[in-house]
Amino acid sequence: MCGIAGLIHRGKSSKVGHELQGMLQALKHRGEDSTGYALYGDTDGKNFIMRFKVGENVGEGSTSVTEDVSVYDERKKIVDNYLSELGAKILKEERILPYSLRYEIDYNKKDLLNFSQKIESIPGVEILSMGKSLEVIKDLGNAKMVCDRYNLDELVGTHAIGHARMATESGVDIKSAHPFWGYPFSDVSVVHNGQLTNYWNNRRALENKGMRFMSECDSELIAVYLAEKMRDGASLEEGMKESLSGLDGVFTYFVATKDSLGMAKDTMAAKPLVLYESDDLVAMGSEEIAIRSILPQEIDTYDPFDGEVKVWQI
């Protein structure tokens, strides 16, 4: 059992980091092994923001192997060198935690595949997100702990999706935590509640097509599946609709891009989702109490039906 939440403001910006923290904290009983945020902040859209990790959080019940902290510095140096080789210029550098970094970079090439492959060829290094608006922050612990650790309360943006995880299919570590970046597409992220039963068949097929998996978490498949569909020219909504038959199992998932947010529910409607829609805000979560954390007044909500796909624009 995991919890997912998302919101999209239409026509304005808000403190989406703070809002999503409240929504996910309301769902912490659904799992607090790890919590992840995909926040779409207000930026000038010129430069890329790269969130990446050079190691794992080895505390708080982690299943990761403890490493000497010095390897983090070595990996960071290699990342810096590779960025230089790729023609990317680091404009701003933040080291939030020894293993977690945020770079603002000037990079003009559109193809992120080669870029990502080069960076992630360094053992222990994973790009959590790459985009001109998207920032994926994920770590062990509940929503409040992660929010405080990464100071997300003040982040202003238009939309966000997040995930409170109870680890069932894979380890308690950052690489298995949601959201997943829709590698190698800029600004695409996915969160999922459920279990996928044709993970390995799909994974083998997608890997043969050149797609990359960083974890053994079944949910990562959704991000890779949609990325592959979009790479082949499908729109986000088309890819999501195809996923209803292409993915087997039970799922409710959210996917976000630079200017949109979508949801899909499997054909058995086995996983919960409550939706609130108004002209200026759409909010959704595994339980209504998530929405109530930002809208305490009486509101009209509903459960989307089985096999339903919806996409909203900012």
Next chain:
Amino acid sequence: MANLKNTEKKTKAQAMGMHTEVLTGRTQQKFFNPDEAENFYYFGTYDVDFNKRTDLDVKDMTAAEANKEIDNLMSQGFGTIVIKNPQGKHSLGVGILNKLNLIFEGSLGYFGMGSCDGPIVRINGRVGWSCAENLMAGKVVIEKNAGSCFGAAIRGGDLICKGSVGARTGIDMKGGTIIIGGDAGAFTGFMMQRGRIIILGDVGINLGDSMYDGTIFIGGEIGSYGSDAVDSELTKNDQDWLKRKLKVAEIGENFDVSKMKKIVAGKKLWNYDNLEPTEKKGAI
């Protein structure tokens, strides 16, 4: 091996080697005497006055605290309780075994009004998953929408949602009536064993999948039929019953029930002949 057919009944278990001692002693079974009113005492019930009314603001309460306070108010004789600010909390109003007018001014989360026997409940907002699960008797009316597993395993009472409901409505239900004013999702009536479901709107795929018994009435379109769910003739009696039920439920009073579809179990999967104990008494 012992010949069980020819062995005395009281020694069968001993003949099979299950035990050797002779069982003696008094029975623990208690018998009711209708003349003795105290034997009809139902744990957790109170004498309440419907005209005695109070409000309860649960905004800063946990579900357990709110439910305990409802019980406390009933013990003081309050027969009408208005719950303010439920704010989507889970498990509110569960386990009420009393006659009671209970009004929620707002929405409930999961498992609202579960395992109740007798109250008349009106919820002005929406309810989450598994509303009124295991309802034995009473009436629960939801003014807006409801989540999945609406009325799971109910045995009696009327459960009414004026809006739309999610998937698996009436799953495993064993009696009572569920009435939906809007649409319903997939697997409506999944494995239902008795009772009736009325959906005025459309319904999703696998309607009545693996149902043992019971009846489903659909006013709109059907996504698909589930295993062993088949059409049946809508009789005049059915139509009269539907009209009465919709009128009492204050929902779809002018709905043209003659065009509704009636779905029952084909009984190829299951044969569910045994009556409930209470029904047996009536049949005898």
